[in-house]
Amino acid sequence: MTSSDTARLHADTLADHLKTHLPHRRLDALKRLSEVLLAVLQAESTLHRKIALHLPRDASLESKTRTVARVFHDAQLTPQDVCDVLLPLIPDGKLTLIMDRTTWHYGQTPLNILVLGALLGGAVIPLVWSVLPHQGNSCTAARILLVARLLKVLPARRWGVVIADREFVGREWCAFLRWKRIRQCIRIRENTRIEDELVRDLFTTLQPGQVRTLFERTWVYGGWMHVVITLSPVGTG
Template sequence: MELLALLVLALIGAKDVRHAALAERCPGNAQTASIIRQIERFFHQHPLCPLDVARLVLALLPDVKRREFSLDRTNWKLGKTDVNALVLAVHWRGVAVPLLFELLPHSGNSGTCTRLALLDEVLTLLDCCDVATIYADREFIGQAWIQGLAERGLPITVRLRVDTRIEGLPAGEWLGDLQPGKKAILLDGLEVYGLPMNVVLTWTDQGEPLIVASNATAASRILKGYRKRWKIECLFRALKTKGFRLENTHMTLPGHVTRLLCLLTLAYVWSVLVGTLQETALKTHGRRAWSVVTLGLRSLVRAFSRQVGASVDELLHLIRLWMPHHTMGAETVGY
């Protein structure tokens, strides 16, 4: 447990997942080579469990409303080896936070069975009635997948391909009825993959078809909700190039990468909890000048780089955020 805590702190301080970078941030008088061997043993055999981490995430990020989720993949290469992770993120105060993930033994898209198995794990942590919707891109389509979600009582808001059939006709043909000057076609209760779904059809600013179906919300509100799917892309950037440099890892074994993702989840959640307490200027479009995660990371790094004697109260406050009751009662604050 002590090494687990030290590695979370090291991740935040180093903003790098490489063993040598983590070892440099671990306190003590041991030689760097010795610390690296401890880190290697941690990733090889520590019993860190994704479900336990997910249970902690939900406890630390309480929500009085039904929860929204996003599902997507992130991948990178080490030499010729593909590392491909299917990630389910939970939305909290405008941020997507990693909840559960599955390492895929191949490159490319995930399969229906893998996705449904991941969601079955989620349903051991919460009830289907606690799920408002799952946002997903065009990879996550197909009748077996959509029907599998319906059987589990899980609603979805998903972008469709132009060849997806709506009431028996390709979606692209419905777009042909979009009149000049009209922003979108709104359709309620049409059959998509054998289920009644609401659909919005429009064009992006780049001239690309945008077709989104949902059995969670009315057609008129689908696009506003679907825009939240972008939060998981922000999450991946924060885990990778803009934050912890996940793709720098030399580990490719599923068990090792799984433990690394668990560590990153803990570091990310702490950054979010701290970041939501920080104030920042707003840009002209009303968004924060700095993301919640960036603000949290900066605050944590600054706090732990000072002399402990001069900032002990601040440090204790940051540590107490790991106690779930410290985030209870503030769920309705808007961010």
């Protein structure tokens, strides 16, 4: 059996699974959707042309790219559909959850999207998301609501850790995660105060690539946390 045959078999299996959760959808459409979903995992990208490279079809790259675009356009999956379909496929055990915010465009209209997804292999699978009614950073309430939605179908005992960038900080937000007993790994801002010192003052002698750990837990954003300080190769903290 060739790799393309194996990919088609996996797509057929996934399509049958999707049909049980989305009985109103046509099976041929679900097979196309399954092929594209599996190709996304292989490509680790949302670029249509990169995804098309992994479609198990005997067709030109241009033809496969049009198929990917059509599937994305016609999928019409709600966040609830995604949870219903994907959660049973996620392996048992604790998961690494990642929160991020991204801007996509619907025609000329920018969409500011807050996303919470699970890390599987080298790809993050979005499980819940919300379109923010404004541009710029998310607010604490929006983050809490997104986590609360996922907790309804994925209990906190399955959450190994939530990873987020320095946009996602704040006393109330961190307190909420602690209340739900969700571990957090969050990039703090350089103007954060730790024991009356600014974080940026703690790495003035740090070289790019070096890592410094504060051996005792430190009071940050209303709770005790382990703090690790490092500089990227380009010198950002």
